[in-house]
Amino acid sequence: MATNPDSVRILVPVGMLGAGFPPETVARGLALGADVIAVDGGSTDSGPYYLGAGTAKTARAAVARDMRLLLRAAATAGIPLIVGSCGTSGTDAGVDWVAGITREILAAEGLDLRLARIYSSQQAAELDLDRIRPLPPAGELDRVTLESCANIVGMMGHEPIAEALTAGADVVLAGRATDTAVAAAYPLLKGMPAGPVWHAAKIVECGGQCTTNPRAGGVLATVDATGFTIEPLDPANACTPTSVAAHMLYETVNPFTMREPAGTIEVGEAVYRALDERRVRVEGSRFEPAAQHTIKLEGARITGYETMSFTAIRDPHILGQIDTWAALLRKMISEWVSGTIGLGEGDYTFDIRRYGYDAILGELDPAAGPPREVGVMLLVRAADQETATAVAKVANPLMLHLPTPDMDYLPSLAFATSPAETERGAVYEFVLNHVVEVPSPTSLFRICLEDNR
Secondary structure: OOOOOOEEEEEEOOOOOOOOOOHHHHHHHHHOOOOEEEEEEEOOOOOOHHHHHOOOOOOHHHHHHHHHHHHHHHHHHOOOEEEEEEEEOOOHHHHHHHHHHHHHHHHHHOOOOOEEEEEOEOOHHHOOHHHEEEOOOOOOOOHHHHHOOOEEEEEEOOHHHHHHHHOOOOEEEEOOEOHHHHHHHHHHHOOOOHHHHHHHHHHHOOHHHHOOOHHHOOEEEEEEOOEEEEEEOOOOOOOOHHHHHHHHHOOOOOOOEEEEOOEEEEOOOOEEEEOOOOOEEEEOOEEEEOOOOEEEEEEEEEEEEEEEEEEEEOOHHHHOOHHHHHHHHHHHHHHHHHHHHOOOHHHEEEEEEEEOOOOOOHHHOOOOOOOOOEEEEEEEEEOOHHHHHHHHHHHHHHHHHOOOOOOOOOOOOEEOOOOOOEEEEEEEEEOOOEEEEOOOOOOOOEEEEOOOO
16 A cells, blocks of 8 residues: 655746756756656736737747656656646646647657646636625626636646546646646645645745746755755755745735635744755645635636837937827827727727836836936727727827927937837736635546547
């Protein structure tokens, strides 16, 4: 009868699949006895487009490069490889995209690894509104909003991944998953205590970000009965109590707690201790199971179609009164669009962003005095691409020659591209920040174990 190990070593090579990592760091992780390789494959950090369109942020060649190294490592060491949130947003199309890359590599390399796909896309018609509740600051969800989503995914915890491993998978390609679940699944399956496992998973979710040199590669976390130890895979890199503890501040509302589908990580009493100049030991972490298992839903819908123009201003007279110029540009665009193509305020929207002046912080920008040069981005949004582009074209002469009210000549500004108008296509917005109560941790997800041996 098999017994659970005394410890489990989790190798996390990089914060996101496709970002690249030094191959020698993975080799060192194997030499240190890694039991599993876990890596996140996605994020919502880059906005709703990737979920709405169901496409990946990362380049295929970059994902293939990382996967080739990791598949070789997993086969060499005889340990599982787990990838979460495949294809950036974790849609079914994203899982299939990474699975296609993986199959090509397995065949080319002659690797005998069994593949499992876990799908997390959800159909609006199959979701029970009565079991869905909002997360702040979202409001109550209605059926119209739910059905307007181009794509919906459920964010799985560790349970579907553990089920795929138990079924015999060597490589698990999961749809949308919590970053922590990807690293937590294997040690939990092997009987490690939930408190240290979940805390360690949170610390290693972004690879080397918990080290003093995040660009030097990933980390290895060793979880045991009383806590976990974490060290960088690069011998020249280091973890410190501060660098490790600081990662609990990353993307969390409360640095002492974090909710997972199955419960809450509690680290308020955790103690961080340096074992030497490179390694940190953490003890005292707890995990409180939830009374009701919930799955977070993410959904994005099309809000219109967008066309962009970008011009640059270096005229010191205009830059000395850039607010006046921008207000005039807004006024003139509205008047010209109304007078030339007959569109009113309800037919389109536009935004003017002044890069080099206040495009990032807006009114919060502490800079004072006129800028040296400013890039002006015009973003026009309408119900269809033709209308958005028509508005941008009407604005073209204004963005090229608009003077301030006190100028007696026409300035010449500089378009960044020719043509000046760039059609950006469909624009998406996130509309779901909700959780759904589920009868079991795996009920929303579909596991497909491939018989490719």
